[in-house]
Amino acid sequence: MFEKYTKKTFDLLKKQHNILVLVGNGFDVALLKKHNVGKMKGKTSSYIDFYEYIRYYNFSDENNILFKQMTRDREEHRNDWSDFELTIKRLVERPDISVSEIERCVDEFQTYFTRFLNDLVDADVLLEINKDSKDKKLAIQSFERFLRDLPDNSSLEFPSKTGHYDLYNFMFFNFNYTALLDNYIYLDKGQFDPHEWTSADRHFTFYPEFVESSTPTRWSSYLVTNLVHPHGQQDIPRSILFGMDVPEYNKGTSREKRLIKSYWARYDVMYKSYFEDAELFIIYGMSISESDGWWMDQIFDAMVINAKASEGDYEIGNKFLNIMPPFIAYGLVNGIHMILSCGMENILIPQFNPDKFDKLLIKYHPTHILGVPTHYAKLFESKRLKNKDLSFLKIVGVGGDSLSVEMEKRIEEYLHMHGANITVATGYGMTEVSAAACGFHKNAYKVGSVGIPFLNTIIRITNIETLEEQSYNEQGEIWISSPTAMLGYDNNEEETKRVVYTDANGVKWIRSGDIGHMDEQGFLYIDGRIKRIIIRHDGFKVFPTQIENVIATCPEVKTCCAIGRADKDHSQGKLPVVYITLSREKKDKMKLKEELNSLCKQMLPEYMQPIDFVFIDKMPLTANGKVDFHELEGIELSNRL
Secondary structure, eight states: OOOOOOOGGGTTOOOEEEEEEEEOHHHHHHHHHHHOOSTTTTOOSOHHHHHHHHHHTTOOOTTOHHHHHHHHHHHTTOTTTTOHHHHHHHHHTOTTSOHHHHHHHHHHHHHHHHHHHHHHSOHHHHHHHHHHHHHHTHHHHHHHHHHHTSOTTOTTOTGGGOOTTOEEEEEEEEOSOSSHHHHHHHTTGGGTOOOTTOOOOEEEEEOOSOOTTOOOEEEEEEEEEEEEOTTOOTTSTTOOOOOOOOSSTTOOOOGGGGGOHHHHHTHHHHTHHHHHHOSEEEEESOOOOGGGHHHHHHTOOHHHHHHHHTTOOOOTTOEEEEOSOTTSHIIIIIIIIHHHHTTOEEEEOSSOOGGGHHHHHHHHOOSEEEEOHHHHHHHHTOSTTTTOOOTTOOEEEEOSSOOOHHHHHHHHHHHHHTTOOOOOEEEEEEGGGTEEEEEOBTTBOOTTOOOEEOTTOEEEEEOTTTOOBOOTTOOEEEEEEOTTOOSOOTTOHHHHHHHEEEOTTSOEEEEEEEEEEEOTTOOEEEEEEGGGOEEOTTSOEEOHHHHHHHHTTSTTEEEEEEEEEEOTTSSSOEEEEEEEEESSOOSOHHHHHHHHHHHHHHHSOGGGOOSEEEEOSSOOBOTTSOBOHHHHHHHHHHHHO
């Protein structure tokens, strides 16, 4: 479907790179907020502003069941009250409402929405964007910036595939209904469209190949763009403005099928080949609902594409040792579905015993393994592996639980000592986003980090109290937006409302409950769990993970877990206590306590200092192999009573 530029004029072009870009409503919202001009100054194309538009002009009344339902949901403070598609779905599911009545109301709303968009994007708005685009050459600069920001070690290795006189063929799928993107992209089209009647030779400052001097290489290349609108535009009769969400968007013969956007657009017929030809995917401001499920499917199964992008060698002929139970998301999605999708051999261990981990490695020689920190701690003790060669290992993944920097280094050193010259593959996710949200890449790796967000996944750090996005290196709750995010908890609307949050732009976020921060390069760091935060009597918040990372540096510590102990000197608040198992028996534990105290005073602020260290023979674990801090809290409570 991508146009092939093979004319003689462009014989010098080394290669054409087909880049597919999905653009959602966030683009329009951002532009309208930035320019803030026109008849509806201050308003955006969000559904919330559309609803207010209808109400302001009294377009709708009680006869429109769609408007009536949204008004009721708003009064009841539903987070998703402004989601038209979810509203349509709820109405379709009601036996007392006919599909024809819903169709009438949807048609009515489509008429209103067309008027709304034409009022919103008026001549003043377009003139402002036109002027900005021409004067600042925004289209050109955006492409240049994008290509320049892809370093040699990018996860897609895109620059290594490019060279002098290459052509970059951008295909935009615009899911908005306005002319904003079209104007933005096409205004300066004559300067970078490589048709034979143009002579433009755009000189960009790229870094296509590594040079020791690190000086930018000025080289010539060409850009070409095309736009398509799968959902129609506001001036097209019966624009596909709204649709309903159904699990099987392309199956069945029910009457309500006519309300599904994907069915109207016939994605499978019109757009499939674009995905087959594309070399690189970019998603901007995109929230994909179930009625847009086809697009998600075409970017492949998210876990498979991320496995490929991470260069984890997920290929036919490799073997994955799946020790994770299939009743958790990671064990099912990453341990079974992803592996089989990649054509790898999958070794399933129904009842995994950590004490026999070493025997499994010797028996099966897997290329890929995944475990939690406590699993690898067992390998350190193994006599069977003492002189064994583990060079068959290609990927050793660690996740599911807090991994200290010291433990990460120990695992890596152990692997190197046994012939596996590889980097520990860290990652982070949760069941609510089908397990994984970010992970390592062999060229994008930092000790202590859990990696960078996967393709099609957005991670933001959010202030717990204000819900505002934090800046780089600022702590906050980790929020995840992903095409693999859950719809909600079954039969638990209250908990769903607590975890699933839809912002004003219609982007759905999963609130992880984890505290973390992100650096300037997009690497994510986990600082603790909200539920595990120890709050002192003076209001100071103590993150157990930070204490555990320090304690883990002691060579005699095997595993540790920090929990809160009631502050006996105050009516409220708790103080940190650390439970520890030792890597070897140490007779003088009082001396060890003194050493740990001294270590904590050097490495931690005063309010984080543990008040006690408790040595135990065995650390309690959950069924998944994680440290069971709840059981430790129970032990602590019973000991204090």
